[in-house]
Amino acid sequence: MYRWEKIDNSKVCLEIEVPSGEVNDALDKAYRKMVKTLSVPGFRKGKVPRKVLESRYGPEIFYNEALEILVDPVYSKAVKECQLEPINRPEMELVQMEKDKPLIFKITVDVKPEVELGEYRGITVKQVKKEITSKDVDRYLNSLREQHGRLVTVEDGELQEKDLAVIDFEGVINGEPFEGGKAENYSLELGSGTLVKGFEEQLLGARKDEQREVKVTFSEDYTKEELAGKEAIFTVLVKEIKRPQFPELNDAFVQELTEEFSTLEEFRADVENKLKESLRNREKMSLESEIIEKVAEEARVDVPEILVERELDNIFGEIEYYLRMQGLSLEQYGRLVEGGLEKLREERREEALKRAKANLVLDAIIKKEAIDVSPEEVEEKIKEVVQNQEVDFAQVKEQFAKQGRLDIMAHEMRYRKVIDLLVENANIVEVEEEDKGDTGGEDVEATAANQEEKEEGVAPEE
Amino acid sequence: MRNPRDIIIEPLVTEKSTAQMEEKKYSFVVDKKANKIEIKKAVEEIFGVKVKDVNTISVKGKPRRVGVHRGYRPSWKKAIVTLHEGSKPIEIYE
Numbered sequence A: 001m002y003r004w005e006k007i008d009n010s011k012v013c014l015e016i017e018v019p020s021g022e023v024n025d026a027l028d029k030a031y032r033k034m035v036k037t038l039s040v041p042g043f044r045k046g047k048v049p050r051k052v053l054e055s056r057y058g059p060e061i062f063y064n065e066a067l068e069i070l071v072d073p074v075y076s077k078a079v080k081e082c083q084l085e086p087i088n089r090p091e092m093e094l095v096q097m098e099k100d101k102p103l104i105f106k107i108t109v110d111v112k113p114e115v116e117l118g119e120y121r122g123i124t125v126k127q128v129k130k131e132i133t134s135k136d137v138d139r140y141l142n143s144l145r146e147q148h149g150r151l152v153t154v155e156d157g158e159l160q161e162k163d164l165a166v167i168d169f170e171g172v173i174n175g176e177p178f179e180g181g182k183a184e185n186y187s188l189e190l191g192s193g194t195l196v197k198g199f200e201e202q203l204l205g206a207r208k209d210e211q212r213e214v215k216v217t218f219s220e221d222y223t224k225e226e227l228a229g230k231e232a233i234f235t236v237l238v239k240e241i242k243r244p245q246f247p248e249l250n251d252a253f254v255q256e257l258t259e260e261f262s263t264l265e266e267f268r269a270d271v272e273n274k275l276k277e278s279l280r281n282r283e284k285m286s287l288e289s290e291i292i293e294k295v296a297e298e299a300r301v302d303v304p305e306i307l308v309e310r311e312l313d314n315i316f317g318e319i320e321y322y323l324r325m326q327g328l329s330l331e332q333y334g335r336l337v338e339g340g341l342e343k344l345r346e347e348r349r350e351e352a353l354k355r356a357k358a359n360l361v362l363d364a365i366i367k368k369e370a371i372d373v374s375p376e377e378v379e380e381k382i383k384e385v386v387q388n389q390e391v392d393f394a395q396v397k398e399q400f401a402k403q404g405r406l407d408i409m410a411h412e413m414r415y416r417k418v419i420d421l422l423v424e425n426a427n428i429v430e431v432e433e434e435d436k437g438d439t440g441g442e443d444v445e446a447t448a449a450n451q452e453e454k455e456e457g458v459a460p461e462e
Numbered sequence B: 001m002r003n004p005r006d007i008i009i010e011p012l013v014t015e016k017s018t019a020q021m022e023e024k025k026y027s028f029v030v031d032k033k034a035n036k037i038e039i040k041k042a043v044e045e046i047f048g049v050k051v052k053d054v055n056t057i058s059v060k061g062k063p064r065r066v067g068v069h070r071g072y073r074p075s076w077k078k079a080i081v082t083l084h085e086g087s088k089p090i091e092i093y094e
Helices: A020-034 A048-058 A060-083 A134-147 A251-257 A264-298 A303-327 A330-336 A340-368 A375-387 A391-403 A405-427 A436-458 B017-025 B037-048
Strands: A002-008 A011-020 A089-096 A103-110 A124-128 A150-154 A164-173 A176-189 A211-217 A231-245 A427-431 B009-013 B025-030 B053-057 B063-066 B068-072 B076-083
Touching: A011 A060, A020 A048, A020 A103, A048 A060, A048 B076, A060 A103, A124 A264, A124 B037, A134 A264, A176 A231, A251 A264, A264 A340, A264 A405, A303 A330, A303 A340, A330 A340, A340 A405, A375 A391, A391 A405, A405 B068, B009 B037, B017 B025, B025 B037, B037 B076
Parallel strands: A124 A427
Antiparallel strands: A002 A011, A011 A103, A089 A103, A150 A231, A164 A176, A164 A231, A211 A231, B009 B025, B025 B076, B053 B076, B063 B068
16 A cells, blocks of 8 residues: 655655555564574574564564565555656655554655656757868878887987987086986987976987086976976986887888788778768767757756766766776876865766756656667667677576666667657758867867777777 | 462473473473472462463483583472463463
8 A cells, every 4th residue: 555745856755554464474484584593592593483582582573674575575566556766775764563563664765856858859959060081081091100100219310399319317406406306318208298398398409419408497386396486407418319200101001000901092991981980970979969968958857966976976987997997096086186086076066967867858758759678679689799709699698687787778778769769850950160270179189089999990909 | 388489480481391382381490399289389379370280300400510610500490380271371471
């Protein structure tokens, strides 16, 4: 028997009553379970009669155990029947629990808030059309060349940008040497900005075995406080100049890179195709996220705090993942950023809110459009994934089922479907690429990211 | 008569004694010097039941040793009281 009422938009209070018969059954079960662990003098373990236990410890000892047996199934049944969608662990308040009497308890739980959907068909979004030009291909090929560059020692020449200089240096402040101001055989890449600002620039044009004096001022917010804002004079000896030399862009280079292609033309065409593909992917993704954002903007929903927090946790999980790839832990990173992790969390709150809202809105649309994924579809998907690997389909499926991955997959596929639906119904306006000045930065970044991706595909590790 | 509570010291709750309750037999630890008639009267008075029979056993204390000192646990008397068929049961677990 259930009664439920909404406390506010996203909180529900359920009052549940369980008949006394079920209560007694549960108490019985609880006794049979607990008797195995309790010992009373005069009785062997597991042989203590229930009456003896009750008179010794009081009848309450079985309540906790019985509650565990009772509450879970009843609660989930009630949730299903009332069509609630809880989003966190429920809080329970016991009203009545006694032998031979019905059990009554109250449960308060956060549920998915109701979403007031706005217009989600025919959303108008702008899409910037970009094309891969031969320039982009050139740029990519050039970056490949640079990566495969070799350092050649220059005996007779001046230091240039991008050269690697092996130097000894010793710095003084007001005539006094200071800590960290001295090094020998230090490899410095000019233009990399590893040393204090101005240091590298002043070395340009130096020759081998030349000694130079370099004057720099530490910035006000330099990491070492005692050095910040001070002026230092470094005596630098250039011991060696190494210059990267890039391979010629020709058939030979292509052959060295990959076995797939033997001529530059072929390789170029392939690169162009791959760049195009990844551009299209990126366009698709940004289009999708834009549509989702718009749809979410149209909808009205109070996002419960707990969902925002959860989304924040997700974001941090992602951050941690990226950090780990760079060999950093989240804690270490927290010490590096200003204000620590708390501030970072605060900064990301808005993004989390947006994401949480988008999820809620998508869920609402899924519900409204009655989008569903059948088990067969999930199976298809697994087959697709499995296809390229030498694993047994049935085995994988069983394993997935055990890990609860099937549900997750179905969930993802529902999202996929609803996003496709939104895109299909969206009104996409193609616009020409805007001023270079505006999108330029983004463009370069995107291309760089793209190249990283591509590398794995084009030039396998040797 | 002595106070019946001085004769019946405590109910004996063990696996065996609990099983015997099915046959209306209740076990008690009783005063060592008490005889069956005294026990019968004491049980009838305390619990308000009708006693059919009383069996007693003197339980000898078990030998115990603490370091070099040897000794015995105290001996005690156990009484198994059988109630009349019509009598109401004794509620030991109160």
